[in-house]
Amino acid sequence: MNSFKDANGKIKKNWLIGSIAIIVVIIIVGVMLVLPKQLDGKYSHTSTFLFITSTDTLKFDGDKVIEYADGKKTNSGTYKISGDKLEMKISGTNMTAKLADDKKSFVIKSAEGMSSLAKGFKYTKSNK
Numbered sequence: 001m002n003s004f005k006d007a008n009g010k011i012k013k014n015w016l017i018g019s020i021a022i023i024v025v026i027i028i029v030g031v032m033l034v035l036p037k038q039l040d041g042k043y044s045h046t047s048t049f050l051f052i053t054s055t056d057t058l059k060f061d062g063d064k065v066i067e068y069a070d071g072k073k074t075n076s077g078t079y080k081i082s083g084d085k086l087e088m089k090i091s092g093t094n095m096t097a098k099l100a101d102d103k104k105s106f107v108i109k110s111a112e113g114m115s116s117l118a119k120g121f122k123y124t125k126s127n128k
Contacts, residue, residue, distance in 0.1 A: 038063060038081065039103060043123035058088075058123060065090060090115075097123075 039060035077090035097106040
């Protein structure tokens with residue numbers, strides 16, 4: 001315990017600064033671990049083909065995702081996030097997307113079957 005104090009019996013500045021830095025790092029890591037690793041809310045993409053416009057919306061809640069086509073519920077499934085990779089399984093179809101750093105949008109990178117037509121589509125979080 002004497003190594004923490006100088007000749008006058010006062011705590012050394014280096015030890016005090018080092019201890020505070022370690023505590024701050026522990027707090028930051030703790031906060032990062034508790035931050036949600038899930039999406040919340042609605043993300044939409046609007047497409048126009050031959051003068052017909054349609055909006056596909058994915059609503060995230062907990063670990064569940066529900067798909068809406070022009071406001072009507074069409075499919076549901078689950079999802080998980082690993083870093084910036086968003087993996088969804090909607091009605092048995094696997095899809096992978098790249099999530100933006102701010103989690104306000106994502107771009108479909110790959111999908112199975114007919115859903116592969118969505119490759120490259122950007123979904124943006126709705127403020128509603």
